[in-house]
Amino acid sequence: MYVEFQQLPAHARVWIYQANRAFNEQESAFVQSYLKQAVQDWNAHGVPLAGSFQIRYNQIIVIAVDEHHHAASGCSIDASTGWFKDLAFQMGMDFFDRSVALVQEDNLILFPLLGVKQVINEGHINADSLIAIPQVKDLADYRSNWPAKAKDSWLKKYFVAASV
Template identity: 35%
Template sequence: MIIPEQPKIASFPENSKVWVYQSDREFSLEEQDYISEKLHSFISGWESHGRKLTGTFEIRFNRFIIIAVDESISDASGCSIDKSVVIIREIATHTGTNLLDRSLVAYKNASSPIHIIKFNEVSAAVKQGLITQETLIYNNTITCLQELIKNWELPAKSSWVSRFFNN
C-alpha cells in the first residue's frame, strides 16, 4: 500500500499538542511501514466530539513515534487522546515493542546509537561514565511542538539528569 505523504510536524504551529512514544528497540523497515500505514489511517479519521482533528506523525531515529495535533483548529479531548493510545497499544502488540513504559530513559553519546535504560539505572550510568554531561537525553514528557524543538534532545547537564553529576 502506498501511504500518502503526511504534513511534517515542523509545519504545525509551535503550540500544537505533541505526544512522544519511545520504543525499547529500533523498528525494522517493515515495522516502520506498518506503523506509518496504521497511523496514517488513524489520523485521517481522528475526531474529537465530531470535529476532525488536524494531526500528523513522524517516526524519528527508527525508535520514537511522535504524534502532533494542531489545536488551533480543534482541541484533542480525553476520548480522542484515549483513542490514540489504543492505536499505540496495537502498534506495540503487533511489533512486540514497549511503547508506553515511561520508566525507560533514552540517551545518546556523540558517535553511539541511542541506548535505553531504566530510570533507576541512570545514576549508575553516570558513575560509570556511560552518561556524561554532554550525553543527549530524550525528554519524552514534552507536550507541545515548541518543547519538541527546544527541549526534546538535551545535554544531560541541562536535563533532569544533571542532579547526578558532582559539581
C-alpha cells in the same frame, strides 16, 4: 485530518512514545502506514483533529496536534494511546518503555530507569550526553530542546555535585 509534521504550528500539543527497541524497515513502513491512517481519522467528539507524527531514531514516535484548530479531548487522547497498545500487540513491542534513552548518533541506547544513577556514575551518561526526554511543553519546545543535554533534563540532579 493528517497534516505534514513540519506544517504544524509551534503551539501544537505533543506526546512522545518510546519503543523498547528499534524498528526494522518493514516495521517502520507498517508504523508509518498505520499512524497516517489513524491520524487521518483522529477526531474529538466527531470534529477532525489536525495532527501528525514523526518517527525519530527508528524507535521514538512523536504525535502532535494543532489544538487551535480543535482541542484534543480525553477520548481522543485515549484513542491515540490505543493506537500504541494496538501497535505493541501487532508488533510484539512495548511503546510505553520508560528506560532512559541516550542518543548516540542515529541510534538510542536504553538504560533501565532504576539504574540510571549507576549508569551516570559509571560514565555512560555525562552532563552533555543527549537524552531523548519523554515530555516537552509543545512543538516549539520539541523543535528547539529535543533531544536535551542530560544536565538540562530531569537527570540534572545527578550532575549538581559534579559541577560545584
